[in-house]
Amino acid sequence: MNARHPVDDETPLGEQATPNHVVVVDIQGLRYPIRSALDPAYVHKLARYVERTMDAASSAVPIGESTKLAVLAALNIADEALRSRDEESRVASELVEKAAELERLIDAVLAKHGQFEI
Known part of the structure; x- marks a missing residue:
């Protein structure tokens, strides 16, 4: 990851910080320069997935x-x-x-033992 603009791998390409480097990837025998703020290794991982x-x-x-082919893959x-x-x-x-049910059960137990008023 780039230390100046950390971007987690969950940030969509269109929502990331200002692109600050270019990563060249190969897909289907063609080279694509990708301007991105994402970690270059992650951009390569995306390209391999697309490929x-x-x-x-x-x-x-x-x-x-x-x-x-590109539309079908997309x-x-x-x-x-x-x-x-x-x-x-x-x-x-x-x-x-499930959390709400657990809360209800805990409240019932506490109320039964007089430690908590509902």
Whole structure:
């Protein structure tokens, strides 16, 4: 990570601090200079992930149709991101419900033993 502008790996590229360096990545045999405030190793990790997703999608796209391949890979990545976000939200909701139930149980025990008035 860059010491001047620390950015965690969870910050989306569009929301990060002012880009302060350029990282060159290779995807599908093409080089892309990426201006970013993210850790260069993380940017390379993102590029490898995109490359793997495009490789997996390539079986469904005729050779030479790189735009279609990129869109299909982007849709697959978006699907993964949205499913992950939905699952994260579901788990967070379950945790809130369980915490509320624990609070009710603790309050009931304390009230039963006269140590806490509700």
